[in-house]
Every structure is written in C-alpha cells, then in structure tokens.
Amino acid sequence: MDPSTAFRLDGRVAVVTGAGSGIGRASAGVLAAAGARVVVADLDLQSAEATVAGIKDDGGEAMARRVDVADPDAVTALVDETVSGLGRLDVLVNNAGIMIRRPLTEVGPEEFDRVLSVNLKSMLYGGQAAARVMRPGSSIVNTLSTIIDFATAGTGSYAAAKKGGEALTRTFAVELGPRGIRVNGVAPGWTDTGITRERHVDESGRFWQDRFDELAGRMAGSSPLGTVAEPLDSAYAVLYLASEASRFVTGHVIRVNGGASMA
Ligand SMILES: NC(=O)c1ccc[n+]([C@@H]2O[C@H](COP(=O)([O-])OP(=O)(O)OC[C@H]3O[C@@H](n4cnc5c(N)ncnc54)[C@H](O)[C@@H]3O)[C@@H](O)[C@H]2O)c1
Incomplete structure (x- = not known):
C-alpha cells in the first residue's frame, strides 16, 4: 500500500475562497498538485487569475471566479456554477478573510458586521450551499486562526469571527457527519x-x-x-483534511502555529 495515494484528489473538484493570495493561493496550488480541479475564488478576480496561471504552469487544472463571500447569493452561485460546470463538489475551503484592527471600544456596527460577514457568515453560507450538493466522502475546511486561543488588543472583531467559525465548524461536523461529509478547521499561526x-x-x-x-x-x-509559518504550512494541513487521509477526522481544528498555542 502506498500511503501517498490517500492524499491524492484525482477526479475531485475543490473550491477555495480567498485563493488569490497567501494561504488560499498556496492551498489551491497544493490541492491542484494533488490532482483536484480547483475553482480559485476571490473578490479580486485578477489575483485569482494569477493563481490559476501559476497552477496551470505547474500542470494543474484550475479556473478563476470572482466572489464576495459576504454575499450569500454569490456564494450559492459559486457552488452551483461549480457543480453545473464541473459536475461535482468534493472540497470547499472557506478561507477568505479580512482583519480590521481597532479596539473594541471604538469598533462601529458596520465595521463589526463586515468583519463577521467576510470571516464568519461566509462559513455559514459556504457550508449551507456545499451541504446541498456534496456527496458522502466530501470535506469542508474552514480557515480559522491562532486568535481562537488568545486575546490581543485591537483584534476583537476578528477574534469573535474566528472563534465563531470554530463553533460553526464543530456544529456543521455534527450535522453533516451522518451524511458522510466532514467539516474541520485549520488555524494558522502568524x-x-x-x-x-x-x-x-x-x-x-x-x-x-x-x-x-x-x-x-x-x-x-x-x-x-x-x-x-509559510502559507504552504497551512496548505498541507488543508490537503490532509481535504483528502481520504483524514477520513475519520471531523469537527477538529489543526493548529498550524509551530506550537504557539497547544489547546
Ligand atoms: N496570515 C496570517 O498570519 C493568518 C493567521 C491566521 C489566519 N489567517 C487566515 O487565513 C486566511 C487567508 O488569509 P491570508 O493570510 O492568506 O491573507 P491574504 O490577505 O493574503 O488573503 C486573503 C484573500 O481573501 C480575499 N478576500 C478578502 N475579502 C474577500 C471577500 N469578501 N470575498 C472573497 N475574497 C475575499 C482577498 O482578496 C485575498 O486574496 C484568512 O481567513 C485569514 O484570516 C491568516
């Protein structure tokens, strides 16, 4: 038995949000290198296209889509168009995120809502849309943060979103487990x-x-x-959670932070 086959994603289709940059770009690249066809989704279409160009240069298959993950209709359309265009959805990586640094005493309602919409509500919208189309054996991966283990000044809205994302990850895992769909989180360090x-x-x-x-x-x-960390460090954790190698892992958060927190 060759254990590396458990990490292959040949024939699978993956959507990665926020894949125009950083951790999302690295995750899209790794999933494509493992054989998946990858939908590279980002608010910034140009950056998504640059990610796709890099994947194609490396011999992978990918396509770029513009999406605002804060918009539930746009997220649903992304998932539905993926299934109508590529026939299936096996992996969804809810990775897009923003951080606005401001003390909680000064955060306004619109800003707080924007941070929650992009980082947290997007995981609800993505999970709901994916749950409607995913088959048993599929996997949802949510990008959280080491901030789920710490409180630091100026990051309260972001922390609320990521800690909420951990709760959504676990509850989705419970609700979708009976259908053979796994839901996990990756919490990158800095x-x-x-x-x-x-x-x-x-x-x-x-x-x-x-x-x-x-x-x-x-x-x-x-x-x-x-x-x-380098973006690739989290991308490897995403690959593990997306693949058969983690077939009995759900409701779990992998902390990719070099041991900065050990909860
Ligand atoms: N970099 C870190 O130290 C770190 C640590 C912990 C967690 N994270 C998380 O990792 C994830 C990826 O962030 P990153 O560090 O690669 O940063 P990044 O800024 O390099 O990438 C974020 C991507 O998300 C996209 N994006 C932003 N708003 C969007 C929206 N509304 N709809 C669709 N796409 C949108 C951006 O255009 C960008 O391409 C985020 O969820 C972030 O919170 C990052």
Whole structure:
C-alpha cells in the first residue's frame, strides 16, 4: 500500500475562497498538485487569475471566479456554477478573510458586521450551499486562526469571527457527519501574507519593512520552533483534511502555529 495515494484528489473538484493570495493561493496550488480541479475564488478576480496561471504552469487544472463571500447569493452561485460546470463538489475551503484592527471600544456596527460577514457568515453560507450538493466522502475546511486561543488588543472583531467559525465548524461536523461529509478547521499561526503585510502600509502606501520584520521576529519567538509559518504550512494541513487521509477526522481544528498555542 502506498500511503501517498490517500492524499491524492484525482477526479475531485475543490473550491477555495480567498485563493488569490497567501494561504488560499498556496492551498489551491497544493490541492491542484494533488490532482483536484480547483475553482480559485476571490473578490479580486485578477489575483485569482494569477493563481490559476501559476497552477496551470505547474500542470494543474484550475479556473478563476470572482466572489464576495459576504454575499450569500454569490456564494450559492459559486457552488452551483461549480457543480453545473464541473459536475461535482468534493472540497470547499472557506478561507477568505479580512482583519480590521481597532479596539473594541471604538469598533462601529458596520465595521463589526463586515468583519463577521467576510470571516464568519461566509462559513455559514459556504457550508449551507456545499451541504446541498456534496456527496458522502466530501470535506469542508474552514480557515480559522491562532486568535481562537488568545486575546490581543485591537483584534476583537476578528477574534469573535474566528472563534465563531470554530463553533460553526464543530456544529456543521455534527450535522453533516451522518451524511458522510466532514467539516474541520485549520488555524494558522502568524504567516507572511497580504493580511499581515497590510498592517505595515501607511496612508501614503509605503510598506515599513523594518516594522514588519520586527513583528515577524516577535511572532517567531512565540513558537517553540522559533520561526513563523509559510502559507504552504497551512496548505498541507488543508490537503490532509481535504483528502481520504483524514477520513475519520471531523469537527477538529489543526493548529498550524509551530506550537504557539497547544489547546
Ligand atoms: N496570515 C496570517 O498570519 C493568518 C493567521 C491566521 C489566519 N489567517 C487566515 O487565513 C486566511 C487567508 O488569509 P491570508 O493570510 O492568506 O491573507 P491574504 O490577505 O493574503 O488573503 C486573503 C484573500 O481573501 C480575499 N478576500 C478578502 N475579502 C474577500 C471577500 N469578501 N470575498 C472573497 N475574497 C475575499 C482577498 O482578496 C485575498 O486574496 C484568512 O481567513 C485569514 O484570516 C491568516
């Protein structure tokens, strides 16, 4: 028996949201490299197309779609068009996310709602749409965050969304388990991506490399391994949860944070 076959996704169809950048892009690439046809969905169509170009250069199969995951109709259309165009949906990675840093005492209702819509409600919409079309053996993976284990100033709305995402992950797992659909989460640690870089861009558009490096150094220090994550680290966890290799794993959260939290 060759254990690597358990990680293959030949003949499967995957949708990855927020796949125009960072962890979503790496996840789409890894799923495609494992044999899946991948729908690369993002609010930014150009970045999704760039991800698709990279996958095709590597010999994989992928197509780009624009989606706003905060819009339930758009998420439903993404899933339905995937099934009508590619015949099935085996893997959904609810990965798109945003972070707006502001103390909870200053967060307004619209901003709070936007953070919850993109990070949390999207997992509800995606899970509902996928549940309508997925067959037994399918897998839903939600991108959470190490923030589910910590409280830090300025990240309250994001933390509320990700902690809520953990609750949705577990409840969907219970509700969809009898139908053979697994639902799990990946909680990345601090990773060099768009989200972590944009914090160090000022109003003039200047990127403060020294501040970014200083924070990356501090984040590396929070891991017993002494480094920060690369997008590929979470992508490998996504592949595991998407594939037969994890066929008896559901309602679980894999923390890809170098041991920064061990809940
Ligand atoms: N980078 C980190 O340190 C880190 C840590 C923990 C969790 N995460 C989570 O990982 C996921 C991926 O983020 P990333 O770090 O790769 O950041 P990123 O900014 O590089 O990628 C996020 C992608 O989501 C897309 N997006 C944003 N809003 C969207 C919307 N409404 N609809 C569709 N697409 C949308 C963006 O265009 C972008 O391509 C997010 O859920 C994030 O919260 C990141």
